[in-house]
Amino acid sequence: MANSVLLTPYSLGRLQLPNRIVMAPMTRFRAAENGAPLPIVADYYAQRASAGLVVTEGIWPSSRGQAGWRMPGLETSAHIAGWRVVTDAVHAAGGRIFAQLMHGGRQGHPLSRLDGDVPAGPSAVPVPGPVHIRDGGKADPVVPGVMTREDIHTAIRHHAAAAVNAMSAGFDGVELHGANSYLIHQFLADNTNLRDDEYGRGSIADTVRFGVEVVTAVADAIGASHTGLRLSPGNPQFGMTEADPGPVYRALVEAIDGLGLAYLHLTDNNRYPALTDLRPRWAGTLIANVGENGSPTTQKEGEAVLSARKADLVSYGRAFIANPDLPARFAAGAGLSDPVEEKLYTHGADGYTDYAALEMEPAES
């Protein structure tokens, strides 16, 4: 595409991105049972290293935050060693990679966790069922435990520790998952946070407190310039309800704007115009995702977001699954392959690392 803004470079702090195309975080269940990423995970991300920035699938910071069986972790030395293979492979392929830390909170099931415990969230409100359990099974959801103040402080410490582990594993930074129904989002939403303490919904300052404290703890641990945050205001995924997201997300963004974070990654939808409302309140880099709960984001949509200056970078999820060389395809105006839906959440290389890059014609000399 001529005059593609997506294909122009961008300086993200110390990182020089060759284009403005971010690979969005996507859970693919390809970890070993102990939560260490398998060697095919390194192949998968290295194949996609031409993205301006790769953000990994959601990774649990501690086993208490494990939302699903064969999701990866960043808690143990085996996890760090496994991720080191991934980051080395991406860097050797010329790429840049952030780890997404995803604490499940109320998500998950005793049969999908290494510790076998009942998951816990802000309040005893179960996810709508059925839920995935180990070995491809499904079960009715369990009623989650209610996190005590001590549990909350522990979860904050676990995020900071996992972020330190991520940097030891060679990541360029960490994205905190505050979106799509996971723990930080559960504190922000109306129906999943029924608390009346200082993390509850008595005031907006209380409602955003957990998110602000996690972000601050991680930024203190690894540096704000290595810390990003993903938010999805109003996203109803997994039964979340937010009647009036504006005041909550404005307060959260305003509370963290001065920290100097690497970026804010916002998913936009037609219930609340997050990009339009929050862009003027955020001084730093903004990554937009505009495909939430709709069809996969197109090149044209990404170009429109950047041309309207609604964001600095655009993240692509599904398009990267079957098109590992997505930036080259955009540059060539080539068609995109469709992923095999049934293989999104299976295990192994099939439907994961076997999508080929385009064979480009050699440039004429």
Ligand SMILES: Cc1cc2nc3c(=O)[nH]c(=O)nc-3n(C[C@H](O)[C@H](O)[C@H](O)COP(=O)(O)O)c2cc1C
């Ligand atoms: C298979 C799959 C797994 C996903 N897993 C995650 C995840 O772990 N963390 C997250 O923040 N979003 C996750 N998402 C949402 C994507 O990051 C992205 O926001 C969504 O796919 C919309 O973008 P798209 O239109 O470019 O696909 C997932 C999406 C898909 C399709």
